[in-house]
Amino acid sequence: MQRQISAPPATAQGENVRQTSTLKKIGRSVKHSVADFFGLGDELPDQNSRWQNRRYRYYGGKIKDGKLPRVTDFDELDSSIPHIYDPLRVHGKHSMASQRTTPLSSTSTYRSIRGFPQRRTRKDSVLKMTFKGLQTITSTRKKLRQKPDIHSRSYAPASLAGDVSEIDFADSYAAMPHEDQFSLVDDVFYDEPVFPAAEKMLETLHEEAIAPSGAATSGSGDSGLPKARWKWPEPGMDEVDLPGFARMERIRAKILNSAQERDRRQYGMGFVGRLFNRSYRSDRMDSYVKKQLDEMDDHRPFFTYWVTFVQIVCFIVSVAVYRIAPIGSSETVYTEFIKKPNLAYEMTRYVETDNLWIGPRQADLIHLGAKYSPCMRPDREIIKGLNFDRAEEKESACCIRDDGSGCFQAVSKKCSKTLNTWDKWNATNTGPGKRTSGTVCGQDPRYCKNPSSVAPFEWEDNINKWPLCKETSKPNATIQTDRHMSCEISGRPCCHGIQGECMITTREHCNFVRGYYHEEAFLCSQVSCMKDICGMIPFSEQNTPDQFYRLWTSLFLHGGLFHLIITIGFQILIMRDMEKLTGAIRMAIIYMGSGIAGNLASCIFVPYQVDVGPAGAQFGILACLFVEVLQSFQMLKKPGLAVLKITIPILVLFLLGLLPWIDNWAHTCGFIFGILIAFAILPYVSFGQWDRRRKIIGIVISLGGCILLFVLLVLLFYVVPLYSCPGCQYFDCIPFTENFCKNMEININRESTYSNV
Structure with a gap:
């Protein structure tokens, strides 16, 4: 009876233990995820194995200084990579089964004889297979017509025995694999069809090419040809030992070409780095740094493609619905006889601001969701x-x-x-x-x-x-x-x-x-x-504007066609390249955060200016390029010159912001926010434990700076709003002439307009 009473508490205690264990697992998972996001996570054994396997699968993209890894380096391959059984290998008393070869030598172009089914690991298209077949036939016929090169043989010519026709055939056959042995890299268990008259010749060549010790006696350095027979693998046959793979010249060229075609984004380089001709310091590229570079992900720029697509669609819809404003840099005046409320027709004058960018009017952009402070808060x-x-x-x-x-x-x-x-x-x-x-x-x-x-x-x-x-x-x-x-x-x-x-x-x-x-x-x-x-979503109260979402909706709008083309060019060339390093989530945080911060600053200092476009977000991306150079300062050959080359274009863009139609306040605040958030979440390479601690401290300070800047901007806009700033417009546009900044001027200190009919 006592045991029955005490059983339920034990069950409840077990459930509590399981719940506690589950919560601990969730907490550890969240902790590791956050640490990995900021680049502070510890490398786990399974992650180490995963990166090791990934490095071997994509070793073509990891070639440094144009050098292919040595053949002996492949002996360190992880045991998780399965070895390939070679059925064409010769076994027996003088077999070379005990010698270890590279995994690259597991690929062969020999086709099976005796009816073994041909099967390839990848299937090419019919057009590609037809092209390969024609190419193989053409190269084989061309080689048969040529005199065989004596240096390409894998056996000594003096060891041949037989009539002249057999020797000629052997020479030609020996040349055929050498010419085409890499044309089909996925075929392993296949051999070229052997004529009956030459089958005995091949066996003789193999016997004479292999010394009793198991080493090749040929002066050319290659092993003898394998016996053209199919044989089931014997115990211990877990490697491939085929001749002609020592030099690997063709596979070397293919790997180099594939490495160049992959367009992998290198840390500290990228599109801008290649444009400015940056280079690494070889003395700083030790194994610790190379390992960090190899473990960096090469992301797909999904966010760049998505945001660019949305911006194009928004522009097409805005032009289709609201049409294009008068094109120019001043104003257009309309006059017409209009019927007034007193039923008399009077000459009426209407003035409209032109649009230099070839796009919608100011009022239409506001209706679409442009940045405009009076729609976002009650304006005094x-x-x-x-x-x-x-x-x-x-x-x-x-x-x-x-x-x-x-x-x-x-x-x-x-x-x-x-x-x-x-x-x-x-x-x-x-x-x-x-x-x-x-x-x-x-x-x-x-x-x-x-x-x-x-x-x-x-x-x-x-x-x-x-x-x-x-x-x-x-x-x-x-x-x-x-x-x-x-x-x-x-x-x-x-x-x-x-x-x-x-x-x-x-x-x-x-x-x-x-x-x-x-x-x-x-x-x-x-x-x-x-x-x-x-327009857009109605106010919660009729006369109380509250459309704060304009801080990010304006990022998807553009003032005109030229404005859109500039944005697309920037995002495809620079933003897409940067997203390959950061990934979609980090890029979305940088893009949206910098854009919103820039719009907040613009709303505070030039509240009655109608602005659209991702100006602040784009300068946040430029800030990432600047931070990337600073983070890779120790590994670049000329870091001071690299900083100068990235600083000068940014300063030029800030000077262009002093012209009309360009919001310099959004540029400045977006750039500052971009620097802070880039130091916090941009992937980095550390050069030792002290450097890693320094960058971790920088992450914490940068996150605090981002939060402080954002809170300060919100306070200045909503809590203690700054309605007038007499000199702030000069940072946005300098009036070199009387009408130079006329499009930027909005006279908000008006009297009554009720009777202006």
């Missing part, structure tokens, strides 16, 4: 301008044409007293509930059913705070006192520009200035113009 200057408009609208009233042709909301100076009546409530002519703010064309508290003005939800005596009436009852046509409710409205709210401007006008005029016409509203205070101008 924008709110001030909107308050000016609402103060003017509060004093407006319904302007009614005397001939009954229509009415529109306007201030006193915009309503002519000759043919119109400005129906304004005042102290002597009060509205319902003794209101003095109004009237409003088409809306009145007495006639609105939804929402109705009843206690305790009575409408205020301020038309700016009136709700939008969704259901209205019309007054009696015989009553002439409420003409503002029975007239036909000829003007509605129209949101235009990029600063939230609103005016009461006709649809024709609104379309002319490329605005957003609100047929359902009566007043500008009843619509959110910033919501219309910003």
Whole structure:
């Protein structure tokens, strides 16, 4: 009974032990993964074996200084690599089975006789096999016509016995394998078909070519030809011993060619390193450094291809939907006779900023997700301008044409007293509930059913705070006192520009200035113009901008075709090459982190500038190139010159940022963030334990710097925003002439625009 009672706690204890063990395993796995990500993980035995096998499988890509590994070096191959049985090997009393040969000698071009099925480890295409067959036939016939070279024999000519025809055949046959022994490197158990008259000759040649001690007696240094027989492997037959493999000239050339064609990204070199003609120091390339270089992964640039594809698609969609803005470097002025709310046709002027890059307009780029601070946070200057408009609208009233042709909301100076009546409530002519703010064309508290003005939800005596009436009852046509409710409205709210401007006008005029016409509203205070101008996902609150995601959506947009071409060229040539070293995850962190940091800095110092493109992200990639040179400083021959060569182009790009249409603040902050994050997560090579500790400390400091910089930028943008910086625009564009930076100027300190119709 006591054992039965104590059993459940033991079971529960076992479950707790298993859960604890599982949590420990997960914790160790996470710890090792994080350490490996930052290059701080310890090398495990299975990883060492994996890298050793990988090095032998891809040894063609590890050739240093153009030298092929010596044949004797292959004796150190890992035991996990299986040996190949050679059925054509000669066995017997004077067999050379005890000699060890290289794994490379396991490949042969001899084909089987006696009907052994031919099977290859890889299957080529029909076209490739046809080409190889024709090439083999052509080379064999050409060799048969030529006189055999005596130095290429693997036997002494004096040892031949027989008639002349047999000797000629033997010479020709001996030359055939030498010419074509590497044409099909995957065939192992096959031999060339042997004529009956020559089969005995081959056996004689083999017997005379091998000394009793098992060593070759030929002066040429090669072993004798193998016996052209199929034989099952005997115990202990785990190696290949074929003649003609000592020099390995052809396989050497093939390996060198394959090493050049693989385009493996070398640490400290890459596209920019080859462009600037860098070179390594041979005295620093010891086994410890070479092992680290060999163990670096050569990644595929998946992120580069993905982000480039998305950017191209976004540009095509933006041009297809919004079309191209006027091309130029100044402004384009449009003039046209437009019907106004007073039903008169007036000459109207509209000015639009040109686009040098051949792309969409500024307002369209904002609608697509460009970097624009007023759409990302409540902006003090924008709110001030909107308050000016609402103060003017509060004093407006319904302007009614005397001939009954229509009415529109306007201030006193915009309503002519000759043919119109400005129906304004005042102290002597009060509205319902003794209101003095109004009237409003088409809306009145007495006639609105939804929402109705009843206690305790009575409408205020301020038309700016009136709700939008969704259901209205019309007054009696015989009553002439409420003409503002029975007239036909000829003007509605129209949101235009990029600063939230609103005016009461006709649809024709609104379309002319490329605005957003609100047929359902009566007043500008009843619509959110910033919501219309910003587009994308609506604000959580109607008049509170909160589109912070523009920090990264702008990275996928471009100002025009030229801008896109520059981005594609940079990413294919430089970013793709760098991603081969870093991998997709690290590259995504560097690209997105530098881009977001650069956009944050641009939002802080030039908040009313519309910017698109991955400028900050691209300078983060340039920072990686700079950090890579610093990290490989000890292994480069001329490190000072390498740093100078990478610094000068970056400085030139910063100087170009002083021109219009280029955001230098995004460049600068993206570069700084890129340096910090590159020191933290970029793969590195250490030159000893002290150097490794120094770089580990650098990783910790760099991560702290990244976090500190990002927090500081967020605080300056959202918590304690910097709305005005008088001299900051000069870092973005220097006005060499009066109109040089005109496209960069945005006058945000505006007065009311409500009456500018």
